[in-house]
Amino acid sequence: MRTTFIESLSQAASENPDIWLLCGDLGYSVLEPFAAKFPDRYLNVGVAEQNMAGIAAGIALSGKTVFIYSIGNFPTLRCLEQLRNDVCYHGADVKVVAVGAGYAYGSQGYTHHALEDAGIMSMLPGIEVFVPCDPMEVRAATRLIAGSGKPSYLRLSRQGEPDLGATVTDLRKPRVLRDGRDVVILASGPIASRALEAAGALAGRGRDVGVVSVSCLKPLDEVAIRDAVRGASLIVTLEEHILRGGLFSLMAGVFAGDAVRPPIAGIGIPEQGGKTSQAGSREALLDLAGLSAEAIVARIEQSLSKR
Amino acid sequence: MVHAAKASHIGGCLSMADILAVLYTRILRVDPVDPQAPSRDRFVLSKGHATAIMYATLAECGFFSLAELDAYCRDGSIFTGHVSHAVPGVEVSTGSLGHGLPIAIGMALAARNAGAGSRVFCLLSDGECDEGSNWEGILFAPHHKLSNLCVIVDFNKIQSFGSVAEVLNLDPFAEKWKAFGWQVEEIDGHDLTALERVLGGVPAISGRPTVVIAHTVKGKGVSFMENKLEWHYRSPSDELLAQALAEVGA
Numbered sequence: 001m002r003t004t005f006i007e008s009l010s011q012a013a014s015e016n017p018d019i020w021l022l023c024g025d026l027g028y029s030v031l032e033p034f035a036a037k038f039p040d041r042y043l044n045v046g047v048a049e050q051n052m053a054g055i056a057a058g059i060a061l062s063g064k065t066v067f068i069y070s071i072g073n074f075p076t077l078r079c080l081e082q083l084r085n086d087v088c089y090h091g092a093d094v095k096v097v098a099v100g101a102g103y104a105y106g107s108q109g110y111t112h113h114a115l116e117d118a119g120i121m122s123m124l125p126g127i128e129v130f131v132p133c134d135p136m137e138v139r140a141a142t143r144l145i146a147g148s149g150k151p152s153y154l155r156l157s158r159q160g161e162p163d164l165g166a167t168v169t170d171l172r173k174p175r176v177l178r179d180g181r182d183v184v185i186l187a188s189g190p191i192a193s194r195a196l197e198a199a200g201a202l203a204g205r206g207r208d209v210g211v212v213s214v215s216c217l218k219p220l221d222e223v224a225i226r227d228a229v230r231g232a233s234l235i236v237t238l239e240e241h242i243l244r245g246g247l248f249s250l251m252a253g254v255f256a257g258d259a260v261r262p263p264i265a266g267i268g269i270p271e272q273g274g275k276t277s278q279a280g281s282r283e284a285l286l287d288l289a290g291l292s293a294e295a296i297v298a299r300i301e302q303s304l305s306k307r
Numbered sequence: 308m309v310h311a312a313k314a315s316h317i318g319g320c321l322s323m324a325d326i327l328a329v330l331y332t333r334i335l336r337v338d339p340v341d342p343q344a345p346s347r348d349r350f351v352l353s354k355g356h357a358t359a360i361m362y363a364t365l366a367e368c369g370f371f372s373l374a375e376l377d378a379y380c381r382d383g384s385i386f387t388g389h390v391s392h393a394v395p396g397v398e399v400s401t402g403s404l405g406h407g408l409p410i411a412i413g414m415a416l417a418a419r420n421a422g423a424g425s426r427v428f429c430l431l432s433d434g435e436c437d438e439g440s441n442w443e444g445i446l447f448a449p450h451h452k453l454s455n456l457c458v459i460v461d462f463n464k465i466q467s468f469g470s471v472a473e474v475l476n477l478d479p480f481a482e483k484w485k486a487f488g489w490q491v492e493e494i495d496g497h498d499l500t501a502l503e504r505v506l507g508g509v510p511a512i513s514g515r516p517t518v519v520i521a522h523t524v525k526g527k528g529v530s531f532m533e534n535k536l537e538w539h540y541r542s543p544s545d546e547l548l549a550q551a552l553a554e555v556g557a
Contacts, residue, residue, distance in 0.1 A: 040420060051409045051443035058413020061399065062421070063345065066413075082440075086406055090392060090399060 008142035053082035072114030102240025119245020180210030197293035318538035320360035353407020370396035405438025434466025449488030496521025
């Protein structure tokens, strides 16, 4: 994903001389092609995210489009007030790009796990939030935010993620990865691949399960979301994030006022709550958190049995 | 303004009044008729609580009428009690301390990149220099030789809870900036000639960013406010307002 991002950004920057990229001394072996091609518009500000966010706002307020890049919590939580005041309050054209969504940094431990970022960033006024599930969506998201003129958050996983579906036509709308109407799994991020696995397994048991990628968390296209789940008897949300403030919370907000609606089962990462995290690959940590394809299948069967 | 609105922060407004007067009458290339001109100089007020003097200065310079100042802190007004970019002539909103300098650095980088010759001035409070984000910027600007950037510290020696020396001592202050690689000017912040000389020296021929440590007096010009912590918070009564206006000759 990060390689796709930098390729897409380089393409956008070759078309738009106002695009800048700042990093907080992270992105080794990823950002070099941009730095080599656009040395006047690339800056490693050092290990100083508050300064990076403020500088980005200052450059953007001078008429430029500025991307800032670092790992998960560093360009988001570490400089949250700079993003709130300096970027969003001024409507500065700054794009926050965080690599390492969810458990992408696996064994590196809790400090490097981005588990609350999408919810926290979604709460900032005026920002647009994108959580792509595959390289195709990363490409579309990078191009979209490069030209949006608005503060944006782009949440990337890491590397090696496969494409999960057909061409992206409109990133702001849900993208159907697998047809199916009785149960619809709404997924954000590369965890959507596990939704597809689970849907395949459930199909083998005669269940009709669709999978839809919701990569644009803000602004949320509620009409298109409703279309995507129309007729479903169960809605499932799946995210590599805690349930509070993430995709599940957003969907609960969409449907809360409906007098008649299907149940919504939220599957996400349990809140850490003072427990120390364990070492392990992303895949192993997802399994431990109850997000294996088998666990997802079991959870859906359990929800269906309550109908 | 502060009296009518029963607002606070008059002490820190008066300590920087001379600095703003010199900046806006002698230094800054800004145009009230075209406040967004791309080639303008930028002024970033980082001590955003001292906004009454900022609004008053902009009104005096013609960015809007003096009569509009009556709206200061009033219901529904754009003149909020921490500086707002909704007000013509204000570059950025601040209020949470430690935000202005990084933004100013970004503006200085963009100006240098554009080759427009714009200069960027950023006014910090002394207490604000406790913020780590400022020291990230203080480290950054000399490394990138931002000679078009000038920081002014309103060094009135009193912060929110007591004297700077007692709360979190900054000394040796000038030496810290020098060690970080800044062009350091240390002057009496109420000496208009000295202010014009050092602020007029930007961009510094040394190729470094400039810091002007302006030694000032909190509550300057009003005998009962000078060097008094309480005037970070209090709003003057009718009687004290009359006395203060008489003392400053308004």
